[in-house]
Amino acid sequence: MGTLEQTLHGVLQTIENAAKLAGRPRGARLLAVSKTRPADAVRALAGAGQRAFGENYVQEGVAKARELADLGLEWHLIGHLQSNKCREAAEVFDWVQSVDRLKLVDALDKARPAGRPPLNVLVQVNVDGEASKSGCDPADVPALAAAVAAAPHLRLRGLMAIPEPHPDPARRRDSFRRLKALHDAVAAAFPGVDTLSMGMSDDFETAIAEGSTLVRIGTALFGPRG
Secondary structure, eight states, rough: OOHHHHHHHHHHHHHHHHHHHOOSSSOOOOOOOOOOOOOOHHHHHHHOOOOEEEEEHHHHHHHHHTTTGOOOOEEEEOOOOOGGGHHEEEEEEEEEEEEEHHHHHHHHHHHSOSOOOOEEEEEEEOOOOOOOOOOOOOGHHHHHHHHHHHOTEEEEEEEEEEEOOOHHHHHHHHHHHHHHHHHHHHHHHHHOOOOOEEEOOOTTHHHHTTTSSSSEESHHHHHHHO
């Protein structure tokens, strides 16, 4: 097994172990965060077995998705989405995890090509109320989720958040718990909701323990950015 395969296997094993420790019969999916990484690095990790990749910027993600179209990968937009980028995002990405306002719902729904399956959508929540972070207020989640669920070319899958990177692990755990409670309320109201995207390279084990079903990991897979 080569170094890249070993790295991927190690991350997947850590995810599985965290789920077992939490008493969860099913673990979390791995989303490889490939923002700023060259297409060749994505191709190499795909060759090791990884299928789902996350990008922060529409233009960068679209370019990689088109260059690597022969691989049949699953592409997620995880960064802030501007309304004028909705058409490109809806045409190329399989998931948009950063829907945080009603204006995006209508734009994505209208732009999704007729020949493609519904676009998978996560509502992004600013769970800690940080001024520097995107995401809707927790109180706005029900209305935004309802709008996504009602859009014919979108599919509501759940919630995403980037909690405050507080040095106190207990504070981060509390953020994860509050997001899980929000997710459970949405799942109870809308059939088909099955995804809670939370946890990154430095806290994904805690996120899995608190109910994450999808973790977004870049550095632990690709190494530190240059």
